[in-house]
């Protein structure tokens with residue numbers, strides 16, 4: 059296995075409550091790994107801890123990516139109906155800004171490609187506040203993709219979506235995995251999505267983690 063995240067012997071507590079004890083696992087690169095476990099087991103806390111190691115390195119965690127190569131997409135955020143930006147400008151906020159105050163030709167091309175990939179081109183001029191939940195979630199994902207991440211972390215990104223929207227989003231993520239060098243970590247409670255899309259499932263329970271390989275016909279084994 060070629061791990062992008064290597065966690066070894068991690069003890070993690072929040073406010074005196076021990077969430078993990080001697081936690082050890084590896085996340086394979088260029089695959090989709092779901093992180094699952096009961097409410098309150100510590101999924102989000104673990105991911106936040108991993109992200110924090112960019113600033114405060116931990117001897118228990120080894121990441122093969124930099125913070126600039128990592129994007130975290132939290133659960134659907136509340137966007138006011140009056141939110142002033144249109145979808146294109148909102149997605150463009152994710153571009154790694156050059157020194158210039160305007161987008162370069164290269165940046166505009168990347169933005170156009172990502173709007174296409176995320177099926178947002180046709181509605182790019184619509185105010186984000188007027189977009190549906192599924193469109194907003196695609197816009198958050200598109201914004202993260204503008205940074206051309208090698209590691210993409212999705213925290214319950216499909217939780218508030220209807221069935222069609224959630225499968226659309228997951229199909230898109232599956233396509234990304236096939237077309238670029240990207241590793242996706244996906245916190246989810248949805249057994250259907252895990253069965254259909256996950257290459258691996260990191261199951262968190264009893265302060266430990268177990269990585270299971272999922273038998274998906276469309277993905278090669280490693």
Ligand SMILES: Nc1ncnc2c1ncn2[C@@H]1O[C@H](COP(=O)(O)OP(=O)(O)OP(=O)(O)O)[C@@H](O)[C@H]1O
Nearest residue numbers: 072073075077095096097098099100101102103104
């Ligand atoms: N800042 C904090 N202060 C106090 N307790 C916290 C804090 N952050 C998390 N916790 C507690 O730590 C535990 C793990 O929380 P976390 O959000 O990581 O769980 P989770 O597995 O992501 O849950 P869910 O599936 O419900 O989103 C919970 O009991 C939570 O109440």
